[in-house]
Amino acid sequence: MKKFVVIAAATLGMSLSASLHAESGDPERGKELSTPCIACHQADGNSVNPAWPKTAGKDAGYLFKQLMDYKSGERSHPLMNPQVARLDEQDMRDLAAYFSMQETAPGRTSADEETLALGEQVYFGGNVSDGVAACVACHGPGGKGNPAAVFPKLAAQHGAYNLDQLNQFSSGQRHNDPGRMMRTIASRMSEEEMKAVSEYIATLDPK
Ligand code: HEC
Numbered sequence: 711m712k713k714f715v716v717i718a719a720a721t722l723g724m725s726l727s728a729s730l731h732a733e734s735g736d737p738e739r740g741k742e743l744s745t746p747c748i749a750c751h752q753a754d755g756n757s758v759n760p761a762w763p764k765t766a767g768k769d770a771g772y773l774f775k776q777l778m779d780y781k782s783g784e785r786s787h788p789l790m791n792p793q794v795a796r797l798d799e800q801d802m803r804d805l806a807a808y809f810s811m812q813e814t815a816p817g818r819t820s821a822d823e824e825t826l827a828l829g830e831q832v833y834f835g836g837n838v839s840d841g842v843a844a845c846v847a848c849h850g851p852g853g854k855g856n857p858a859a860v861f862p863k864l865a866a867q868h869g870a871y872n873l874d875q876l877n878q879f880s881s882g883q884r885h886n887d888p889g890r891m892m893r894t895i896a897s898r899m900s901e902e903e904m905k906a907v908s909e910y911i912a913t914l915d916p917k
């Protein structure tokens with residue numbers, strides 16, 4: 711009886727780890743599939759054009775969700791929707807696993823001190839009078855996000871891309887945020903606050 715339990719546990723353990731692997735994706739296969747992505751996101755996942763996001767080092771669960779959302783049309787963008795058209799769910803898991811293992815390169819900004827100070831204030835304190843929730847609550851003190859809750863890492867992301875996303879949430883063009891979390895926040899922000907916090911995020915240490 712004891713022996714049976716041990717064997718059953720071992721078999722269960724094996725099948726669990728096999729399904730966990732499938733669940734988390736195969737980065738080797740993801741690398742092979744990433745050739746068409748390099749043109750915009752670069753081989754190391756750190757896009758050069760600040761309007762295109764760095765995908766390197768983001769949590770796999772978040773990346774996978776984005777790819778699925780582009781595929782279903784929950785999130786739409788003329789450059790990204792065609793990219794996922796031929797990908798199936800496993801392809802997207804594998805690509806997400808690969809990008810998540812790449813290292814996020816440090817960010818850059820040309821914003822002045824005053825703008826960055828406002829950005830820091832918004833990031834840590836929100837804007838109480840306008841009901842803007844502090845970013846730190848979900849994206850974490852260093853902008854590292856919260857993988858378990860699928861709150862994305864933001865640290866070192868390009869300021870121009872951040873600002874574009876905040877504008878897209880504010881207008882509703884991007885509407886794949888569960889519970890309208892980001893749409894609610896962004897729609898209450900001033901253009902000045904959006905710009906400032908977008909640049910501040912670019913300065914956060916990605917490590
Ligand atoms: C022609 C340029 C281009 C190519 C090629 C491209 N992307 Fe993108 N990608 C973008 C742009 C632009 C965005 C942001 C679009 C938006 O605002 O929703 C983006 C967004 C993403 C995001 C969401 C990032 C985030 O932080 O939310 C992921 C994930 C992604 N791309 C993965 C891929 C993968 C995987 C491929 C290859 C199969 C690929 N991209 C090919 C331009 C491109």
Ligand code: HEC
Binds near residue numbers: 775832842861888
């Ligand atoms: C209640 C939690 C919460 C708070 C507070 C919050 N966010 Fe978010 N944010 C999210 C979630 C969840 C997403 C991803 C939605 C999705 O699944 O696509 C997100 C996405 C983003 C993105 C897009 C990331 C990408 O790679 O495309 C940016 C930029 C962003 N948030 C900035 C901010 C800023 C700036 C603040 C503060 C003013 C803030 N967030 C406050 C939950 C939050």
